[in-house]
Amino acid sequence: MEGVTLYETGNIEIIKEKGNRLYTRVAGEDLRYSLEDDLVFCACDFFQKRGYCVHLAALEHYLKNDEKGHFILQALEKGHEEQEEVETKVSFGGSFLERIQPQKREKIYTLSAQGQVEAGTNRLLWTLRIGLLESQKYYVIRDIPLFLKVLVHRKPYMIGKHYENGLSWDAFDTASQEVLTFLCGLIEEGLSQDLFFPDQGRHLFFPLTFFEQGVELLMNLEDFHFEHQIDSYANLLFHDLNPNAELFSFSVQEYPDYFEMEISGNERVNVFYGGAVLFRKGNFYLLNPKQ
Secondary structure: OHHHHHHHOOOEEEEEEEOOEEEEEEOOEEEEEOOOHHHOEEOOHHHHHHOOOHHHHHHHHHHHHOHHHHHHHHHHHHHHHHHHHHHHHHOHHHHHHHHHOOOOOOOOEEEEEEEEEOOOOOOEEEEEEEEEOOOOOEEEOOOHHHHHHHHHHOOOEEEOOEEEOOOOHHHEOHHHHHHHHHHHHHHHOOOOHHHHOOOOOOOEEOOHHHHHHHHHHHHOOOEEEEEEOOEEEOOOEEEEOOHHHOOEEEEEEEOOOOEEEEEEEOOOOEEEHHHOEEEEOOEEEEOOOOO
16 A cells, blocks of 8 residues: 555656666655566665565556556567567577477476565565476566466466466466465455455465465465565464463462463564464464454
8 A cells, every 4th residue: 555655646756768677766766667577676675675665566556557657568568579579589590499309398387475574564465476397487476366367368478588378277287276276266256356466466465264275375386485574484384372382471479459460472472463363483373262
């Protein structure tokens, strides 16, 4: 929502477009935008840590929803397509050799998931990326609902520097297909897309009801990690909260007219979903309503 606010308050300045790159200034921060993930850059500190920021969210909202911004985005896409055509012609000789050589294995795509805590809201957001299983190089899916529609209708989709014609479920490994089926199910239920896919579809968010199931599916992907403060976790565990967790200690003191109870945490515990979920060192503890 902060990104939308920056757009609505006129904090986006387009400086120039050059070489399929858009140079802008958003709320005083210099931002370079491109359809290639590796070329996207913002000067703010948050982007250096997370690879995403409110300034980029504001610019992407502008490009998708503002009339002038949409025109600029179309120009970037056209320039990218023309560059693709040139690269295709240059590599024609190599393509000819590939055709007369024994056919290579069919390409298999896979998804990657990265989780983080959203500053200001304390929500757990997930970024999805797509890449070839054999290369392990991933590209951010910038509009997840649109990506799902591409798969359903087998439309072309830009991955890195090239278009994949007729991208569909069959092109993905099994774990990725399970994630995609789950996400499409959320949309088919008629629930608000803004709830599950905030920031103009850039991120994925699981409401509490879907939290454990959704994260378990993401953990089955070839590449998964959750960034929390200075730590990165490749695997997360879920538990029902019970005394064995030893998250808190209780001390009760009896006085003539009253009892005094002191509650202290044995280690730092983080709280999510309004207190319904606790987190410590890669472990999520799910509380029931009474707790």
